[in-house]
Amino acid sequence: KRADAIMSIYPDGHKRAAVIPLLDLAQRQNGGWLPISAMHHVAEFIGMPRMRVYEVATFYTMFMRNPVGKYHLQICTTTPCWLRGSDEILKAIKENLNIKVGETSQDKMFTLSEVECLGACVNAPMVQINDDYYEDLTEKDMHEILEDLKAGKKPPAGPRSGRYAAEPFGGLTSLTETPPGPGQFVRADL
Numbered sequence: 001k002r003a004d005a006i007m008s009i010y011p012d013g014h015k016r017a018a019v020i021p022l023l024d025l026a027q028r029q030n031g032g033w034l035p036i037s038a039m040h041h042v043a044e045f046i047g048m049p050r051m052r053v054y055e056v057a058t059f060y061t062m063f064m065r066n067p068v069g070k071y072h073l074q075i076c077t078t079t080p081c082w083l084r085g086s087d088e089i090l091k092a093i094k095e096n097l098n099i100k101v102g103e104t105s106q107d108k109m110f111t112l113s114e115v116e117c118l119g120a121c122v123n124a125p126m127v128q129i130n131d132d133y134y135e136d137l138t139e140k141d142m143h144e145i146l147e148d149l150k151a152g153k154k155p156p157a158g159p160r161s162g163r164y165a166a167e168p169f170g171g172l173t174s175l176t177e178t179p180p181g182p183g184q185f186v187r188a189d190l
Contacts, residue, residue, distance in 0.1 A: 003045060016048050019056050023063055032072055032130070033064040061115065068111040069104045071149050074128040077114050080121035085138075089125050090114070092139040096146045109150070122166040123159050136161035 006021045019042065026038035034057055043053040057063045064072070073093060077086045094100060097110050104111040120126045123135030127142070134145055134157060141160040148155040159165070 032068045069109050072111050074113045074115045076118045078117045081124040084124040086125040089137050089142050092142040132157035135159045
């Protein structure tokens with residue numbers, strides 16, 4: 001049903017464009033990773049050569065071609081996160097779970113990956129766990145998140161600093177008053 005719903009979005013002659021959402025669906029249905037048999041099924045479903053599906057699956061880092069744990073931790077270590085302490089967050093994860101980057105814990109609960117920018121630079125450092133972002137992290141926050149996951153709890157996603165989203169810590173610095181309306185401050189001779 002879900003695959004048919006995805007395919008219905010694409011017009012005739014462009015059904016192959018559904019390859020990415022169909023691979024994502026297949027990955028979700030296979031416990032977070034994409035076995036070759038799932039890639040074959042996607043290729044057959046959309047009438048695309050297997051090699052083209054492999055090319056897509058190997059190009060995008062969102063597709064995991066090896067089994068992952070129940071919780072896939074993706075830590076950003078690019079410049080903004082690194083400047084704000086991603087090395088310390090990575091160390092906390094490694095110590096807490098006793099795994100290295102690219103490894104899965106023995107209980108198959110956690111897989112750790114180091115990734116490029118996840119697009120939450122203003123709330124650095126951050127970690128993506130499955131589909132959730134955990135931002136403004138400290139080592140203490142990371143340990144709390146991991147302990148909650150180990151206990152079967154779902155920690156609240158988003159900034160851990162008390163911010164609602166990406167607003168500055170010290171309050172607003174711009175747009176602090178109502179902007180002028182249309183035509184205000186326009187020269188009379190225009």
